[in-house]
Amino acid sequence: MAEKFNWYAPSSELLKCPVPSCNHIGSIITKIHCRLEHGMTRDEVGKMYGMPKRVLTYSENQIKARDAEWMNII
Numbered sequence: 001m002a003e004k005f006n007w008y009a010p011s012s013e014l015l016k017c018p019v020p021s022c023n024h025i026g027s028i029i030t031k032i033h034c035r036l037e038h039g040m041t042r043d044e045v046g047k048m049y050g051m052p053k054r055v056l057t058y059s060e061n062q063i064k065a066r067d068a069e070w071m072n073i074i
């Protein structure tokens with residue numbers, strides 16, 4: 001379950017395809033993308049390259065504000 005979720009970005013975030021030579025970014029890394037671009041199933045891509053990287057789409061100020069919040073919590 002948790003593993004499957006990682007191919008779908010949480011709201012306000014995007015995912016980058018884990019294949020190093022691939023710059024595909026989207027809210028979902030689709031099975032079709034893996035097959036067409038890499039000739040592999042999504043499971044095979046995941047095993048070989050790991051799960052997609054999360055790409056934050058927050059603005060710089062939002063990130064700074066959030067970091068400050070985390071500092072206060074810690």
Ligand SMILES: [Zn+2]
Pocket residue numbers: 017018019022023024033034037038
């Ligand atoms: Zn890709």
